[in-house]
Amino acid sequence: MSGHARPATRRPGGRAGTLRWGGALAWVTAGAIPLVFLGVFFAWPVATLVGRGFVTDGALDLSGFAEVFARPRTWRIIRLTLVQALLGTAGSVLLGLPGAYVLYRRTFRGRALVRAFVTVPFVLPTVVVGVAFRSLLTEGGPLGFLGLDGTFTAIVLALVFFNYTVVVRTVGGLWERLDPRTEQAARALGAPPWRAFLTVTLPALTPAIVSAASVVFLFCATAFGVVMVLGGTRYGTIETEIWVQTTQFLDLRTAAVLSVVQLVVVGISLALFSRARARRERALDLQGARRDERAAQRLRLWDGRRPGGDLFPTMVTSAVVGALLALPLGNLLVRSLRTPDGWGLGNYAALGTTGGDNALTVPVWEAAANSLRIAVDATLLAVLMGTLVALVVSRRPRNPVGRRAVWWLDAVFMLPLGVSAVTVGFGFLITLNHPPLDLRSSAILIPIAQAVVAIPLVVRTVLPVLRAIDPHLREAAGVLGAAPWRVLLTVDGPFLIRSLGLAIGFAFAVSLGEFGATSFLSRPDRPTLPVVIFRLIGQPGPENYGMALAASVVLALLTATIMGVAERLRREGAGEF
Amino acid sequence: MGGLGIAGAVVTYAGTTAVAGVDLDVAVGEVVALLGPSGCGKSSLLRAVAGLEPLAAGRVAWDGADLADVPVHRRGFGLMFQDGQLFTHRDVAGNVAYGLEMARVPAAERRDLVDELLELVGLAGYQRRPVATLSGGEQQRVALARSLAPRPRLLLLDEPLSALDRALRERLASDLHDILRRAGTTSLYVTHDHDEAFTVADRVAVMRAGELVQVGTPAALWAAPADSDVAAFLGYRVVRVGGGGRLGLGPQALQVVGVVAASSHTPGPPGSNDDGDLTGRVTAVGFSRGRTTVTVDLPDWGEQRAVAAGVAAIETGDLVRLRLDPAGLVDL
Structure with a gap:
């Protein structure tokens, strides 16, 4: 890990040797801190929980597998999980591609607004999305006549709602930077627009599509909140089944x-x-087009009197944005204003109470305050750990051992992205409740669990920015006399700070909406907003339902505002989502 | 008449006019270079001919038929970019065959044509090579073969050699000249390098600020540049002479004929003498392409380059006598 031996040529040998080892030691430490954190608060609880299943009276016992797999219920759940994830992924990709084209390859009035709006669903808490879809599809809802409430279709639609953004942004980000001249070369060689797309543009986009699809698949396969709210007892995923x-x-x-x-x-x-991702990073060094040639062209719906090539993607995107994205959100807002006594802010006023028949232990506003306090702690932890990981992983050590270590660190910190948050939460309960670490009654438990979930997102936001720094910049700084730590401060630092805004936003949004782990760890006297919403929606009575809608709107606004602010701090090339 | 006809072509980008009314004809089999500094609109004109930019006014026609309603892929024009734009997910043969696939040429015939074209551009045997492993020059040769494969009725080349280093550029320019003629391809060639334009093209059209200023064969252009800007762009050093006239000095125009005084001697004043020769002080001595060249400071013209053929031992600071070679200069 000593890619920083540059002063060796400028200083006397002995000193250089010390510096070299000092640098390596600093990097190893920087990598070790988050590793220990992840070990204690992720690997240990998860391993303990998994161990519970296989170890009976101190001996390995694999009969559990046979028993569980013998049940038809297990197979049904696995099948449901996979089918639901595949459909959700296919829907997101098929609808997302035209969206990426229209929003990143073409310009039109109001594009920035549509782009911002499309981002909203992704950062919405899962519970809110569940509630929004339910209030749309339920009997008496605007789309109640479709009879989709409590169906598999509703779950898949909600998953597409969620992940559409991931595809649009990941694919759009690459598409925007693709050199249009490659496609023009194909056109000049006689390819009609659709063939040029299939034979040139699509292959170039494939890494981004695969990358987006696998993230979406991951999110769909581990979906919890949406499925809990929409699936009822009939449908579930492995995650809800756990x-x-x-x-x-x-x-x-x-x-x-x-x-x-x-x-x-x-x-x-x-x-x-x-x-x-590896393929994608390679594929990205290809651009060289001049600005004017690369600039997105105006949206052209009609080619004279014939329909133009942009008409179909524009229609698809309008339908998705209008019906799939705007309708549930608009409906949620409208219905939150409907009380048993007519229209008004009654549901919002009720957020100061504990609900009908004292459904809750604390007023909703207090839960919101809890959520914010927890989110601050979780964000601090996640950004600190995530930044350390990103800094270490962005190094390019010269020796193979260092390179392998960096590769593994990167891979290991992606794990929490997909490991069931429920597993993490439950693992915490059974490992951190006795010495050496008894945190059961500590207020820090929930922020830690949420930070574990948020760290991969922080890493994925900061890392691409650090990796995009031309290594020559660091070398130039070194040759100009900057010691390794000053190179870090003066070259990496400014880039890092620019990407940090978005990372903080992501971590905060994840924490605010986190439901899987929190549902285990939250204590009755200190619930978070998503926990309260889930509880309200499960209680009878129109007041409670109305409050759930109002609380969902509050949570959605909180997250959207925070992401909006973070988004403003975003710079080109920051992050993958 | 046959071939390409451009009449009154105007191209605008978001309010700014890149091409302001250009008329130009390219006869079948002819190679015409569009020469001009960067930003003069030559690439925009090329893209308009290809059908990649809409014309704000005027027309582009082939054999007299207006192409306004013909989309890019039906024009039968080839297009070659500065950086090749090879398809990285295909190998060399896959790239060259692309246009043939679009034209539904049968596979066997396609293979033969690809072999033939790679032979033509000097890359025989490269069929299975991934394009990422090729050098810049080789990539441009593949791009050329790919453009030539569907036998375009017109080949448009947009600064195809600009991304290459000088030596390669010179060699490839003369290769291009031969290949285009062997293939008999009508071509419009955009470049900012006058040497390249003169090497490749039958006729050169000089463009400036969106307009054509002069069109002619390389020899005609060199012999009589339209004005001092064109002369300067073609490589002349423009100097003022008595009576308000201007003179374009070609690279061989000033020749050192002798040393008047070595730097160690007391210098006389520089200037003209009775024979019409000039005297100037040497400020730098260089050696380029096998010849000694000197930079001399002349009283009225400032620092100019001169060739010193056959005059040995010139040093910085020497006062030298120079002669103007009438064959190497133009009166503007």
Whole structure:
């Protein structure tokens, strides 16, 4: 890990040797701190939970596997998870491609606004999305006549709603920077527009599409909040099943087996993700077009009197943005203003109470305050750890051992992205409740769990920016006399700070909306907003339902505002999502 | 008449006019270079001919037929960019065959044509090579073969050699000249390098600020540049002479004929003597392409380059006598 031996040529040998080892030691330490954090607060709880399933009376016992796999229920859940994730991914990609084209390859009035709006669903808390879709599809809702409430279709639609953005942004980001002249060369060689797209543009976009698809698949396969709210008892994923098995049936062995199954699914997706990313980073060095040639062209719907090439993608995108994205959100807002006594802010006023029949232990506003306090702590932790990881992983050590270490660190910190948050939460409960670490009653437990979930997003936001720094910049600084730590401060530092705004926004949004782990760890006297919403929606009575809608709007506005601010701090090339 | 006809072509980008009414004809089999400094609109004109930019006014026609309604892929024009724009997901043969696939040429015939074209551009045997492993010059040769493969009725080349280093550029320019003629391809060649334009083209059209200023064969252009700007762009050093006239000094126009005084002697004043020769002080001595060249400071013209053929031992500071070679200069 000593890519920083540059002063060796300028200083006396002995000093250079010390510096070299000092530098390496600093990097190893920087990598070790987050590793220890992840070990204690992720690997240990998860391993302990999984171990519960396989170890009976101190001996390895794999009979759990046979038993769990013998049940038709298990297979049904696995099938449901995979089918739902595949459909959600296919829908997101098929709808997202025209969206990426229209929003990143073409310009039109109001494009910035549409782009910002499209981002909203991705940062919305899962519980809010569930509630929004339910209030749209429920009997008596605007789309109640479709009879989709509580169906598999509703879940898949909600998943597409969520992940559309991921595809649009990941693919659009690359598409925007593709040199249009390659496609023009194909056109000049006689390819009609659609063939030029299929034979030239699509292959160039493939790494980004694969990358987006695997992330979406991951999100869909581990979906929790949406499925909990929309699926009821009929539909579930491995993730919700782990929750059901642990909290309803208290069957730890089954939960552990399911955790392992999920780990395998996640592991495969992550491997694909990582390979696609490597290809993508290679594919990105290709541009050289002049600005005017690269600039997005105006949207042209009509070519004279014939329909132009942009008409179809524009229609698809309008339909998605209008019907799939705007309708549930608009409906949520409108319905939150409807009380049993007519229209008004009654539901919002009720947020100061504990609901009908005292459904809650604390008023909703207090839960919101809890959420914010927890989010601050979780963000601090996640950004600190994530930045350390990104800094270490962005190094390019000269020796192979260092390079391998860096590669592994990168891969390991992607794991929490896919490991069931429910598993993490439950793992915390059974490992951190006794010495050496008894944090059961500590207020820090929830922020730590949320930070574990948010770290991969922070890393993925900061790392591309640091990796994009031309190594020559660092070398130039070194040759000009900057010691390694000053290179870090003066070259990496400014880039890092620019990407940090978005990272903070992501971490905060993730924390505010986190439901999987928090649903285990939150204590009755100190619930968070998503926990309260989920509880309200499960209670009878129109007041409680109205409050759930109002609280969802509040949570959505909070997250959207924070992401909006963070987005303003975003610079070109920051982040992958 | 046959071939390409451009009449009154205007191209605008968001309010600014890149091409302001250009008329130009390219006969079948002819190679015409569009020469001009960067930003003069030559690339925009080329893109308009290809159909990649809409014309704000005027027309582009082939054999007299207006092309306004013909989309890029039906024009039958080839296009070659500065940086090749090879398809990185295809190998060399896959790139060259692309246009043939679009034209539905049968596979066997396609293979033969690819072999033939790679032979033509000097890359025989490169079929299976991934394009990323090629050098810049080789990539441009592949791009050329790819453009030539569907036998375009017109080949448009947009600064195809600009990304290459000087030696390669000179060699490839003369290769291009031969290949285009062997293939009999009508071509419009955009460049900012006058040497390149003179090497490749039958006729050169000089463009400035969106307009054509002069069109002619390289020899005609060199012999009589339209004005001092064109002369300067073609490589002349423009100097003022008595009576308000201007003279374009070619690279060989000033020749050192002798040393008047070595730097160690007391110098006499520089200037003209009775024979019409000039005297000037040497400020730098260089050696370029096998010849000694000197930079001399002349009283009225400032620092100019001169060739010192056959005069040995010139040093910085020497006062030298120079003669103007009438064949190497133009009166503007």
